[in-house]
Amino acid sequence: MFRSIKILRQHGIQYVPNLRTAKLTPLFRGRPVITGQLSAEQSAELANLCPSGAIEPNPFSIDLGKCVFCRECEFAAPDKIRFTNDYHIATNNRSNLIIRADQDIPIILDPDLVRKEIRTLFRRSLKLRQVSAAGDASNEMELNAAGNVCFDMGRYGIEFVASPRHADGLVITGPISENMAEALQICYDATPAPKLIILCGTDAISGGLFAESHALNRTFLNRYPIDLYVPGNPVHPLTFINGILDLIGRRI
Amino acid sequence: MQEPSYIELLPNGGPVGLKAIPVLKYSDFSSQMAGMMSLETVHCVLYYAFPYNGGLKFIAVLADDTSGKFLVFSHEQNSRITTLDSLTPQIPALHLFEREIHENFGIGFDNHPWLKPVRFANDRHRKDLGMNDYPFYRIDSEELHEVGVGPIHAGVIEPGHFRFICNGEKVIHLEIQLGYQHRGIEKLMLEAKSGLTRSVLAENIAGDTAVGHAVTNAQLIESLAGITISDSLQVERAIALELERIAVHIGDTAALCADVAYQFGQVVNEALRTTIINTTQLWCGNRFGKGLIRPGGTHYPLTSPVIESMLNTLNDTGFRFREITDNIFTAPSLLIRFDGIGIVTRNQALSIGAVGMAARMTGIARDIRTTHPTGHYSVLKYEPIIQETGDVLARAMLRNLEACKSIEMVTDRASALLATCHLQPATDNRQPITDNYLQPSSFALSVTEGWRGEIAHAAITGPYGEIVHYKIKDPSFHNWMALALAVRNQEISDFPVCNKSFNLSYCGHDL
Structure with a gap:
């Protein structure tokens, strides 16, 4: 009991107070x-x-x-x-x-392209189903980290859920292998409309390193509009959380 | 039996000419393989086939823990439409290697008890069969039921399918179907336009082992290019490998706590893991160490500010990790979920050819850092940590002890580096190589102890030094079977904690 209290004291407060302005180490590779x-x-x-x-x-x-x-x-x-x-x-x-060249300007989200129902329905609560389609597990670990005590995206009502039936959209990682294409489609179909698609990580956005591989089947992406592109290898939790906050029009 | 016929490879040694690898008749190959693998101290690292002179060449690489050497021999088949006598009934550890050869080339293996698909690789022999055609083991019964889980799981993890046959709540049999993650990496390694592309591909084989696979690739290329790297760069790579091990072991301790609903242990360990991966990020700009390892050099020499920060973090994190693990391993409510759950016996681990953690948790001293050390491990004289009981507790305890030992090791090595540098880079800043001339018509092997176990990469070069075949083996390839055995006769509700205690790689297996 006392030991637990001692550990709790050492643990202290871990959460990053402002996820918008938090600074990463100088060597972090961003824009x-x-x-x-x-x-x-x-x-x-x-x-x-x-x-x-x-x-x-x-x-x-x-x-x-x-x-x-x-x-x-x-x-x-x-x-x-x-x-x-x-x-x-x-x-x-x-x-x-x-x-x-010579464009040192921030990457921004285009508000005019956001579907209207996204901001009306999901601004205060967004439940997402993650599908790893040949992701290498680093993006998946960073998405888990987005919900941990440090980044705590749950504070904005953003959470991953187990069932697509409970989800408002899919977060896809990985270049989408042929062997995973059907499962991804089934999962999408099982998610109630209106629903989002978020491509998380370079592999998901373009195939990345694997773009030329014959073992992929990316036809799923031709069928539906993409609501958010989150680049990274892997995506940093702060990139992901800020991207979603911009998408749902949430200020903090 | 005649004298064994093989060529010996040193862990740190150069490549051998492809022609220097003895080619045996299959009957001799089989009896030699069976004879050598009857020793506990010999296990199979690789056994694979590749197209050669219109037929196939089969290469076997065994690790001899006594001599510290790798033993390489081969057999050839002129025709691709051949059926061989399976070695699996005698040596179960070869089951998956034979299945892989069968899947890729259509070679039959007579008397193989379990000749099933491995991953439905893109360039497989039977393109007419796909993921939905996997032949699951079935028991016709009114009493039993099947439980299918996946490929998409409840959590944010990679896909794979688990098919349980249960009697009530008790698991009688688990079959694991993998392949969902197949990206065709081995083929991309051949098509890669440069050594750099291969290095980047290697660090994306399994995201949680980015450093492990990148180091294995770097050592392979250095061996083929005849390059020796400096002592300080070797130290730096060992530090990177151990930081990866520490981060994953602490993270998995958190996940084990989560699976038995001990949220306190989960959040504390998650926060501790964060401090370690943020140290890696401080060093190279990526929390998983992607970009840190390159053949022949590095872009991120360790500097004294990074080492100082690393030492502070390890000191603090090491202390706090010992506090929380003391808490975990003395709590009866947790121990009852770990102790005696998911047992793999020593004999089972030996027979399936388990490597790394999955071997050491059952009392098998199998650790490449000790038996076949490369780089800085050659001078470290690492003593492996062993557990005996083969249950979830043994795996949890192994992680705990290995993390603490690695924290000590990195602290010691990093302090030594710090003593020799002042503000200048601690290690020399040698530019990585991108496209060096590789020794032609050769076979090269590189094996590293990643946090899961031994990672092996093997390359074959053509007459101009071009890479004509690249083979990758993640330790998960051996160890998934250990998970299937661990859950037999367990409550199905113990599956998550069993799974997490191994934390095997889907993409490392599927490639």
């Missing part, structure tokens, strides 16, 4: 910034270097929906590319994830 023009030769070199095909050489851009945040392009061209620790990188507009 990159491209400064200055790259020569055609250097652009082509970097495009060739990128393991997941996130770099377009002409005009030079980095697509965070494909980027696995390995930072190798920065190591190859440190005077032109810099990964900042800005973790506010979730958006509902796929093209907002494309970073272009």
